[in-house]
Amino acid sequence: MNSNVSHDKGQEFSDARTQKIHENAKVLEKIAEASQPEWIVEPGPHLSDKSTTRRLMIDVIVALIPAMAVAVWVFGFNAIRLTGLCLVSCLATEYLFNLIRKRPGTLGDFSAVVTAIILAFSLPPTLPNFAVILGSVAAIAIGKMIFGGLGQNIFNPAMVGRAFLMTAFPVLMTTWVAPVDWKVDSSAPAAVAGENVDAVSQATPLTMLKPGSADRKLPVLRELIIGRTSGSLGETSVVALLLGAVYLLARRTITWHIPLGMLGSAVIFAGIAYMAAPGKFVNPMFHLGAGAMIFGAFYIATDLVSSPLSRKGQLIYGVGCGVLTMVIRQFGTYPEGVMFSILMMNGLAPLITRYTISKPLGGNVRA
């Protein structure tokens, strides 16, 4: 009988907003003791399912663990440095913002942690510390808190942070390194220390596609799937990301609409281009595996807050992300377009929501 009632026993009440509940909990204690019970009154429904905001966020964090492991394997200490820095600065920014606005703390909902990890995973591994911190501050301050905090931002905070860095430091943000070769210099302190002293610079698979790229030695699909290529921290390994994605889908934290829309439209777009001019354009499967396509489709575009409300809208939104990404990749000057397309569609999401809101069963209320 208890199974269908939401109640996290181990849950700690940390923030002030739940103080009221604290009091209510105390009242409940009293009720048990008192002979004349004080019956709780509340509006219905009196049951709820188990999902909470915090659980949704923790699900995303759990889903990103495999990608984190691969990131450490591929990029070494840099992976830990970037993630740690992002975490600390994102959480600090959110904390300070709440302090200034005299609002109860919101670190407990874990949304800042998710933002930090996604931001870290979308940065080039050798990005200097000051830029990482600046990006985190921009992500939380401009991307989220200035709009009012969790649930009220229009744009994905992590992508705002990355876009800020991309436009502020275009050179740093497009400096890529080859994966760490553990066999050769795992003992060498430089590799462990991580700074780009010994790191070998290497173009990402997508950069190689652009005209004027020095080495057009495209990696084979297997390399893309495992993820030992250069690129942003967490986006390289398709298999690790898919593992987490399956977890998210199974937990119903995300639905299939956005990823399917985005990946499907990207494949169709790339496929048409490939069939039209196979010499000029590459195999669509390559586009699927390279760059942030998988990462974006399952972890960034599916951000609940900045995507449309209705399922139909989400499908449209996903298709928009996919098409815009491929437009930038194939016609634009930038090699990668996932971030730009997602930000663009974030901007369009309110309009999509507005025009895809379903009519009630039985039609609109007659005036």
Add this chain to the structure above:
Amino acid sequence: MTSDLIFVFITAAIINNFIFKYFLGICPFLGVSKRTDMAMGMGFAVTFVMTVAGVLTWIIYHMILVPMNIQFLQYITFILVIAGTVQLVEMYVRKFFPNLYESFGIFLPMITTNCAILGACLFIQKFEYNLIQAAVFSLGGGLGFAMAITIMAGIREELNFSDVPRYFKGPAITLISAAILAMAFSGFLIKR
């Protein structure tokens, strides 16, 4: 030729979006972006006037000013043409299409001082477009403006539900959203 026109159109509408690249028409962008339907009305009014003005000024510039060698009068003539056209169109619409006026005409007086229109006319002469290109350019620019202002209106309607800090309510948060949108638009750099 066609691809060239398409390129002119896309450049005007997206890559060099009047708002996010040239900052033209920011005043209505901030002022009339509170509701989606109003923003659409404004967007289409601007598109209409911009196309008409673009073509008219091209004709005046190339048919009158250049042959008579009095290009230094272009600012004055352009603005006179725009102001006159707008006022005539407004009166006409108000008299004969009162319903249309309610939804779209009320924006017309504001368009006279919309720098996007004059800006478009100046850019047309600066880029030395021919008449067809001029028409396509001004149409694209107008639609780009309409798109930007409608997106912003959608965002602002959504922001009504948000707990934005008091001092950032209204124009400030709109500008910050515009900054992020400008970052997104900057990704659409397309080399010819």
Add this chain to the structure above:
Amino acid sequence: MLMNVSNILGLSVLVGGPVILVGLGLLLAVGLSIAMIKLRVEQDPRIEQVEAALPGANCGGCGYAGCAAFAKAVVEGKAPVTGCTAGGEGIGQAIAKIMGIKFEVQVKTRPVIHCAAFEHQRKGKKPYHGVQQCSEANLVAGVQGCTYGCLGFGDCVASCKFGALHMDRGLPEFDYSKCTSCGACVKACPRGLIEMIPFTQEAMLVVGCSNRDPARVVREVCEVGCLGCGACAKKSDVFNVDQNLASIDYNKFDTLESLRSACEKCPAGALVVFGREKRIPVKDVYAKTQSDTQAEAQSEPVNS
């Protein structure tokens, strides 16, 4: 855009420039003037004048969608010239002048609340889980015992745009120096406890109860609720008792002092006085005036 210097000296410039400019200017001026006459849309100029006279707060207290809509309604005769409650008499007079109507001085109406039970005087409160707003709590049975009285979550305070309301021990307190009588609080109260009454006096007597239950039930849920005993009505015809609840006929209301004997009969304490610094139970008012007169009586000999 660059000018060739030699062009400036050219004949076409000297002649053509002014000609074109004057020609274009003339053409447009004539065109616009014709258009002005031909395409004129008649609009009553008074609308603009009325709108200019209004405060422009767009508070909606008049019941119209903003000041412009109200101005239009006034000119069309759909709204009274005194309709702008936020602006007060001055604006009413100004509008009346524009409209050419003789302005009648109206008694200022102000909001009062028909509940006088502070939080500790209400019985049967239950632990309530839910949105902490009156409008929400009103739909849940048993948030407090009294089903008529103030819930104390302050929806009225939130609705006031002028900061004239604040909560004091679970009841709203009105600051009439800030109040513009816009009536927003009247609409905000889900239980309809707030009413606008004419303030013919500086301080007005108000029945601080809305409970229409029998006395037994009222005693169960409230310490100060009106029992509907009718003691006041027996003493003065200003009071009426209907369905277990007393009410005051403000047309007959004269002064506080004249109702003294009636008020002193009230066994409940539901009669309160509004218009002083804060709400005061009527008995305290009389007690105070009594002690004042006593004090005066005592102090007088010393002074003289």
Add this chain to the structure above:
Amino acid sequence: MSKSNLVSQFTNGLWAENPSLVMLIGMCPTLAITNSVANALTMGMATMFVLVCSNLVISLIRSQLQAHLRILVYMLIVATFVTVADYMLQAYLFTMSQSLGPYVPLIIVNCVILARAEICAAKKGPVTSFVDGLGVGLGFTFSLTLLGVIRELFGSRSILNYQILPDSFEPWVVMVLPSGAFLTLGLVIGLVNYLRSRKRVEA
């Protein structure tokens, strides 16, 4: 018109009714040419010149204005002075005029000028209008320069092309780009709102 009135008319435009930070008009140049302090200053000066001259002229002819033709007349007067300003810039500050590009002619449609013409010049005497133009123009120049300082400092480490920040400071390219303009202005307006509300509380 008393002296104190003139002073208040002047200071009004500087802060209380600052066109771009408070009234939020004349935004195009505020965003477009504030990527460097020099540009911002030049633009502010040019606008002030046009504003003062047009205010003066409109004020002088205000009794002759026809309601339905007045916008046209304003435009005509403003466009004349803008043409003058444009050619002056081309003659004396050619590179600057190149970098400002079409934004100089766009002064014609700067709402600040039309707003002042409608609010002040068409109703008040030439002296008041002149002082008003001066105040508003200075206020406009001030806000432009403020943005210019912020953007140039972070965007290219310098102010008026004089390097301020050390070489170790990586310039934030975003600040000289359009998105930086929007961002800076948004944050500055938020800050101004905050300062104004504090002032109001104190007053």
Add this chain to the structure above:
Amino acid sequence: MIAEKLIAKMTRKKVFPRGIHPNDSKSATCEQPITPLAWPAEVTIPLQQHIGAPASPMVTPRQDVKKGEQIAAAGGFVSAPVHSGVGGKVGPLTTCLVPTGKRVPAVSIKTQSVPSEEQLQAELEEYLSPAGEVRPIGELSPETIIESAQNAGLVGMGGATFPTHVKLKIGPNKTIDTIVINGSECEPFLTADDRLMQQAPSLVVRGLELAMRATGASRGVIAIEDNKRKAIESMRQAVAGKSNLEVAVCMTKYPMGGERQLLPAVLGRVIPTGGLPLDVGVVVLNVATSISLAHAVDRGRPVTHRVLTVTGAVNRPGNFFVPIGTPISWVIEQAGGLRKDAAMVLMGGPMMGVTMPDLSIPVIKGTSGITVLSRSEVRKMDQTACIKCGRCVENCPLKLSPTRIAHAVKMGDLELAESFNLMACCECGCCSYVCPARMPLVQYLKSGKAAVLRKRAAAKAASTK
């Protein structure tokens, strides 16, 4: 959702799109046969147990009333008379709280000559068995049936409490072709209808036939959720051989019992927003209402008792046959008393039930159950900001966007809320159930609806003035 549709197609079960699947928690009471409840020392019978005008009392204090005697007359056409289920002495006229949160006038009766256990059992058996000699359906005119229902004080006993005679009286321009008996009982915990269908199937059928006769409908459908196997079985036997009657098996899904979900699922007819089942030619009756209709017509028996489930944190959960007006505290006492961890008492089920501030509140005609939730089951209020996850939109059985409406109501923008079809909401609670941010969405929607109605009433008053 697609998978669900497929399964429904394959198993020929009826289903509606969207909605939720809470744990039904019915195992505690679904095997408990209905037992009669002893009379309490005093009953308080509210005079407004229905939608419409309150009834006016017909008794005076200290008067003696007999069991089944009428104590209040209907206050209008949309109203219902009230009868006493016990015999005793009328106490002073008083008021009492009803679940809507309002106080209404009531008659309290001190019970006298309390029947023995055997007498109670006999009464229950009579209630569950068909009348010995009944007039054939054909001999009864629709008017007689409607009049009997009206005289018996029959109201919708599923909880809506709409007077049944009003429902059965079809206007001249309307035609009814189908009567649906709503036996889906989608609320978790409740099993009263389930038991009634198992123990008195022939009465349910008799009520259905009477309703068909009264409205001129040619088809009768009994809709039952597939978690009530025995009820389906017994109803199938009861309708066997009657070609115009059928049993429709629905998938277990909340809120299957809502008219707006039941009719699309069972008949494929969508009720227009703001309309009634009447608009699509259907009248929906609850199982208990159907039985009461049969009693009203065949025995002239008024509505004085009802069957309800007492479950949750009580010591002996079960289904009871209770005189109307019995205080909840007495009912709970008879169900073995409260468990120690009881924290919340609900009239009705946990989804749409109403919390009881005190236990002196009486059982009314629309009370289908009393659910006591324990401390661990009480919903936690750890509310966060809406993260726009869209679950409420995905699960709303009426295809509304609850979060939008709730935000609009929160902002006080009723016009915006109305443009999102606020008034179409049926308050089923699916949105609040699934919300991960724990937003009290239903409450916002309810208060928004109340505010709109207030506004409309004010506007109407102003226009008539």
